[in-house]
Amino acid sequence: MTGSSDPAGPTEPAGPSGPDAPSGSASSADPAEKTEKTEKTEKAEPAYADRVFRSGGGIVGGGLLLALVLWIGIDALVRGTGRTPWLALAGMLCVIPLIIAFTLRPAVFAGTDRLRIRNPFRTIDLPWGSVTDIRASYSCEAFTRDNGKFQLWAVPVSLRQRKRSARQQTRRAGDDPHGRTTVNVDVTDHQARMATADRTTADLRDLAERSANRTTAQGAPVVRWAYEVIAPAAAGLVVLLVLLLVG
Structure with a gap:
């Protein structure tokens, strides 16, 4: 009963014996693993949000100019007679994109x-x-x-x-009693x-x-051109010139 209970018998191990085979298989995969680790490291680097720099004075000035142009233009549209509403509309179409371009858009x-x-x-x-x-x-x-x-x-x-x-x-540069200049950095x-x-x-x-x-x-x-600014400004300028030339 004791001999029949050992089905494996004196057979050789199924896996590769000795320390050479595992180390060899690991070393053969090292280049691929290193490449994969490098790619993962670059992808794992934290992606910071964009830092945005704007001109505070430009934003304030642009807002005031827009308010002034809209006030004058809307008043001309409502109260104007003859060609005045059309001139006001063409002028706003030309001027407003330019104000936005030079004050609010830069970043x-x-x-x-x-x-x-x-x-x-x-x-x-x-x-x-x-x-x-x-x-x-x-x-x-x-x-x-x-x-x-x-x-x-x-x-x-x-x-x-x-x-x-x-x-x-x-x-911040202070002179000491002996006439030497000391600067604390x-x-x-x-x-x-x-x-x-x-x-x-x-x-x-x-x-x-x-x-x-x-x-x-x-x-x-x-480099990309800002046609969303150039197109309406050019269209407003053309309409304004035509109205002034037609008289």
Whole structure:
């Protein structure tokens, strides 16, 4: 009974014996596993929401201009006689898109993979890998590897604000009784006292340097014209010219 209860008998093990076979199979799969892990790591990186930069003064000014144009235009439509309502309608059709284009539309969207610049008449998509530098002199501009230069309308440079920031930083330098100048350096405070355009430029440049080598941040710049702004403004201008010429 004891011998019949052992069905396996003195047979060889079913699986490969010794430590060589498992280690060999694992090593053969290492390249594929490493590639898969790399792809998973890149996909697992946190995707941050776009940082949006706008001009507060432009938004306020654009809102006031729109209110003024609408007030005058609607009043002319309601109370005007003869060709006045048509002239008012054509004028609003031409002027309102231009006001929106130069005040409310400009914005800069900085994401993990690309910089999107929305200017009055164009939208430019710049992968971070194509950006070489971002500078703010008399205007804020982005430079690309193909010698392209694009202005950031949403980040205006204020020379008055820059001079005021320089004066504030100078005041923080104190002279001791021995005539020596001592300056306490605080990076956070220094950035807080920078002009808005300079602070924004520094943030964008830092983001460009950190994201330039990402595989998803490569490519060529893409420029698109804002026909949703150009078409109504051009149509309103044509109608206005025709009405004025016809008399």
